Amino acid sequence: MPAPILHLGATMTCLHAGPATPLTPFPRVLVSGQPIVTQSTPYAITGCALAGTSNPPCITAQWVVGAVRVLAGGVPVVLQTSTAVCVPTGTGLLPLVVQPRVMAT
Numbered sequence: 001m002p003a004p005i006l007h008l009g010a011t012m013t014c015l016h017a018g019p020a021t022p023l024t025p026f027p028r029v030l031v032s033g034q035p036i037v038t039q040s041t042p043y044a045i046t047g048c049a050l051a052g053t054s055n056p057p058c059i060t061a062q063w064v065v066g067a068v069r070v071l072a073g074g075v076p077v078v079l080q081t082s083t084a085v086c087v088p089t090g091t092g093l094l095p096l097v098v099q100p101r102v103m104a105t
Contacts, residue, residue, distance in 0.1 A: 002103035003079040005070070008034040011097035014058040014086050018048030020093055029072045032099040038075040039066035043093065045086065058086040061093050070104035077104055 006012075009032065012020040020043040025035035041063065048057035065083040066076030084093040 001081075002105050003081040004098040004100055005031055005067075005102045005104050006037045006078045006080065006082070006095060007031045007099055008037070010037070010095055010099070012043065013094050013096060014045050014048055014061065014089075015091040015094060016049035016058060016089075018045045018051075018058050020045045020061055026072045026075075026077075029077075031102045036072060037063075037078040038072050039063045039078060039082075040075050041078070043084070050089065056088045058089050058091065061086045067104045079104055 008025045022037050022041045024041055026038045027035045029036045043061040045058040050057040061084045063078050063084045066078050070077050080095045080098050
């Protein structure tokens with residue numbers, strides 16, 4: 001099923017409400033004037049709610065499932081429905097606000 005492609009301006013958080021930012025978006029493809037995110041793009045997480053507790057907070061995240069049919073630079077693009085894993089907690093990322101115009105499967 002088609003889903004929106006994620007880009008640099010998409011609002012993402014870890015499941016504990018820590019903002020997540022892509023470290024190396026793919027600059028050669030733009031959506032809404034901003035670079036897209038591919039499956040190889042790592043995310044940095046700051047302000048995870050687990051900070052200061054006995055559990056370690058989310059620090060980074062990596063996408064493990066991307067688009068099946070759409071590639072950028074030979075790597076699957078990331079969709080709103082894609083799956084990511086946060087390190088060290090093993091939880092995922094939650095896309096809150098994404099661009100609605102460009103879809104992929």
